[in-house]
Amino acid sequence: MRWKPRLVPELPDEGQLWGVLAEYDTVDTLLVAAEKVREAGFSRWDVHTPIPIHGLDEAMGIRPSPIPWLVLGGGAIGAAAGLVLQWATNAFDYPFLISGKPLFGLPVAIPVTFELTILLASLGAVAGLFIFCGWPQLHHPLFSVARFLRASNDRYFISIEAADPCFDEMKTRWMLEDSGAKAVEELRA
Amino acid sequence: MSIPDIFQEERRLGVGAERLGRMAAGVGVAAIAASLVLAAVTAGGVRRLAFAYLTSYAWALSLALGALFFVILQHLTRAGWSVVVRRLAEGVAATLPYWAALVLPVLVSMGVLYRWSHGDVVAADVLLQAKSAYLNVPFFVVRLTVYFLVWLLLTRFFVGRSRAQDASGDPAVSLLLQRRAAPAMIAFALTITFASFDLLMSLDPHWFSTVFGVYYFAGSIVGVVALLTVMALVLQRSGLLRHAITVEHYHDLGKLLFAFTVFWAYIAFSQYMLCWYAALPEETGWFVRRQTHGWGVVGLVLVLGHFLLPFLALLSRTPKRTPRLLAVAAGWMLLMHWVDLYWLVVPEVSREDAVPRLVDMTVFVAVAALGTAFVIWALRRHSLVPERDPRLAESLAFENA
Numbered sequence: 001m002r003w004k005p006r007l008v009p010e011l012p013d014e015g016q017l018w019g020v021l022a023e024y025d026t027v028d029t030l031l032v033a034a035e036k037v038r039e040a041g042f043s044r045w046d047v048h049t050p051i052p053i054h055g056l057d058e059a060m061g062i063r064p065s066p067i068p069w070l071v072l073g074g075g076a077i078g079a080a081a082g083l084v085l086q087w088a089t090n091a092f093d094y095p096f097l098i099s100g101k102p103l104f105g106l107p108v109a110i111p112v113t114f115e116l117t118i119l120l121a122s123l124g125a126v127a128g129l130f131i132f133c134g135w136p137q138l139h140h141p142l143f144s145v146a147r148f149l150r151a152s153n154d155r156y157f158i159s160i161e162a163a164d165p166c167f168d169e170m171k172t173r174w175m176l177e178d179s180g181a182k183a184v185e186e187l188r189a
Numbered sequence: 190m191s192i193p194d195i196f197q198e199e200r201r202l203g204v205g206a207e208r209l210g211r212m213a214a215g216v217g218v219a220a221i222a223a224s225l226v227l228a229a230v231t232a233g234g235v236r237r238l239a240f241a242y243l244t245s246y247a248w249a250l251s252l253a254l255g256a257l258f259f260v261i262l263q264h265l266t267r268a269g270w271s272v273v274v275r276r277l278a279e280g281v282a283a284t285l286p287y288w289a290a291l292v293l294p295v296l297v298s299m300g301v302l303y304r305w306s307h308g309d310v311v312a313a314d315v316l317l318q319a320k321s322a323y324l325n326v327p328f329f330v331v332r333l334t335v336y337f338l339v340w341l342l343l344t345r346f347f348v349g350r351s352r353a354q355d356a357s358g359d360p361a362v363s364l365l366l367q368r369r370a371a372p373a374m375i376a377f378a379l380t381i382t383f384a385s386f387d388l389l390m391s392l393d394p395h396w397f398s399t400v401f402g403v404y405y406f407a408g409s410i411v412g413v414v415a416l417l418t419v420m421a422l423v424l425q426r427s428g429l430l431r432h433a434i435t436v437e438h439y440h441d442l443g444k445l446l447f448a449f450t451v452f453w454a455y456i457a458f459s460q461y462m463l464c465w466y467a468a469l470p471e472e473t474g475w476f477v478r479r480q481t482h483g484w485g486v487v488g489l490v491l492v493l494g495h496f497l498l499p500f501l502a503l504l505s506r507t508p509k510r511t512p513r514l515l516a517v518a519a520g521w522m523l524l525m526h527w528v529d530l531y532w533l534v535v536p537e538v539s540r541e542d543a544v545p546r547l548v549d550m551t552v553f554v555a556v557a558a559l560g561t562a563f564v565i566w567a568l569r570r571h572s573l574v575p576e577r578d579p580r581l582a583e584s585l586a587f588e589n590a
Contacts, residue, residue: 054586054588064506068505068506072504100468101466105465107458107461107462107465107466108462108465108466110458110462111462
């Protein structure tokens with residue numbers, strides 16, 4: 001799955017309701033259910049599938065990720081840093097003539113600039129994963145559900161967190177049961 | 190997601206295309222006549238005409254070769270996404286026989302273009318004597334013949350089999366093309382490399398750059414991906430392939446255009462920096478000619494227009510998924526690719542100034558117009574999609590996940 005807003009689970013106290021998990025056995029029912037959850041206005045929810053599903057992003061209403069902007073920012077800072085570093089060290093702070101080349105020659109400064117651009121751009125992407133995906137996340141309440149193991153094999157799931165403002169213990173459950181789910185289960189942390 | 194039924198829509202070029210082809214051919218012939226008149230009435234006009242022709246010819250040839258590469262690449266990688274645009278590339282590659290015939294003016298004007306073709310020049314030049322085992326007229330002609338034979342055979346095989354599959358629907362054709370793609374790619378790489386050495390690099394027979402072939406190749410792929418994008422949009426605007434080509438295919442063409450624009454810059458810079466750093470006279474002379482007397486401006490136009498501007502314009506997702514914007518960028522890159530060849534060729538005839546002459550423009554119009562007519566003639570007898578390619582359904586349903 002791609003990035004979703006504010007999905008980092010807050011671990012509630014022992015035995016407290018974390019949310020509900022619904023299981024589906026076909027992609028079609030899953031897509032219809034996902035649209036229904038989106039239309040109901042939920043924000044703290046997710047879909048879990050073993051395969052990429054075309055059209056799921058639209059069904060879930062996932063907005064474009066902000067990570068490219070971090071990558072762009074990282075790249076721009078890297079490019080500037082590379083140029084300034086080489087100019088400052090070689091032509092400004094400690095002018096040093098090497099084999100008759102200009103103190104600051106743009107052609108020879110490009111490789112380092114290029115590498116720093118790539119380095120900081122990719123670090124920007126990694127930083128985005130920490131910020132937006134809640135890395136590092138070593139445990140998730142869903143891992144304690146036996147049926148959830150099939151999320152990496154042959155079943156599709158929708159989970160809705162109790163922390164969602166739209167969440168209502170009974171109504172949310174009924175909504176999922178009506179959406180064609182094979183099974184709906186409450187999760188306690 | 191339902192797969193669009195492309196068999197409900199028009200898949201062949203109609204009378205509009207026929208008319209455009211005839212018009213383009215007419216414009217081409219008129220522009221040839223204008224070029225010849227211009228060459229005859231201006232001082233040094235014939236000499237300039239030879240170089241102008243080589244510039245635009247190398248531009249058009251690179252597009253046809255790039256298309257051949259594109260087709261072979263799709264089979265080599267067993268690509269599913271590209272089936273709906275592959276026939277367009279096959280159409281561009283199928284113009285290679287015309288370009289094979291149109292290499293004749295280059296051979297005729299060899300004496301004007303290539304210093305090394307004169308015995309007395311070679312006799313007075315130690316470097317040229319050392320290279321004369323390779324750079325001599327008979328071997329040059331033999332090599333060009335071999336290149337074109339290889340390209341025509343590859344085109345005949347890859348384009349011909351694909352068209353035949355429209356009728357037979359035999360999936361074994363796809364497997365055969367896939368098996369032959371790897372050796373074909375090796376043959377292609379060797380021939381385009383040496384062809385660029387012979388046609389373009391030997392204009393300055395003292396200069397050498399081992400990466401020159403890759404440079405020409407990189408530009409040719411930028412050119413052909415841009416051309417395919419423009420062709421796809423024009424066809425869709427005229428009501429063809431409306432359902433077959435989707436924004437997902439444009440997105441992938443956009444990614445390739447972006448990638449090869451960056452690759453071109455990478456190769457161009459590698460070539461430049463090594464010469465700059467070593468500062469050996471036999472290597473720098475070529476660049477000095479391209480940085481003095483106004484040629485530096487053309488170089489900067491390339492740095493900005495062939496790299497920086499398209500890099501920024503194509504960096505994000507939106508322009509690649511907006512066919513109209515992408516086609517504007519693609520048209521721009523086609524033009525920049527021509528400027529690149531102008532920068533490669535014309536400094537050898539006009540060291541004192543970089544200003545294009547009218548004859549450069551008329552020859553460009555002639556070659557571009559004739560090329561348009563050739564592509565239409567190559568495409569008109571066949572469906573615009575490989576109708577019974579086993580991966581067609583995959584291509585129609587393709588999505589960038």
